[in-house]
Amino acid sequence: xxxxxxxxxxxxxxxxxxxxxxxxxxxxxxxxxxxxxxxxxxxxxxxxxxxxxxxxxxxxxxxxxxxxxxxxxxxxxxxxxxxxxxxxxxxxxxxxxxxxxxxxx
Numbered sequence: 001x002x003x004x005x006x007x008x009x010x011x012x013x014x015x016x017x018x019x020x021x022x023x024x025x026x027x028x029x030x031x032x033x034x035x036x037x038x039x040x041x042x043x044x045x046x047x048x049x050x051x052x053x054x055x056x057x058x059x060x061x062x063x064x065x066x067x068x069x070x071x072x073x074x075x076x077x078x079x080x081x082x083x084x085x086x087x088x089x090x091x092x093x094x095x096x097x098x099x100x101x102x103x104x105x
Contacts, residue, residue, distance in 0.1 A: 005013055
């Protein structure tokens with residue numbers, strides 16, 4: 001966008017160049033934002049990810065850890081119930097087994 005600069009004051013010339021530069025910067029910013037938007041997978045909240053969030057390693061690790069925690073919780077409940085149901089002789093035997101197991105760790 002060329003403009004005839006004859007008859008313009010230095011201030012008017014500077015204002016013209018500032019307007020042109022601002023318009024160029026705005027266009028570059030808009031182009032950059034559009035390129036980011038086009039690269040976003042809307043299944044995630046992350047910019048630039050190209051995978052589904054369920055295919056990422058961190059999600060798989062979390063799922064595995066949650067599964068392990070749930071299995072441990074169920075085992076604790078089962079063990080508590082079993083210990084409550086033991087008589088004195090069975091509990092003494094169980095207690096000895098647990099002590100031996102702890103010593104061999």
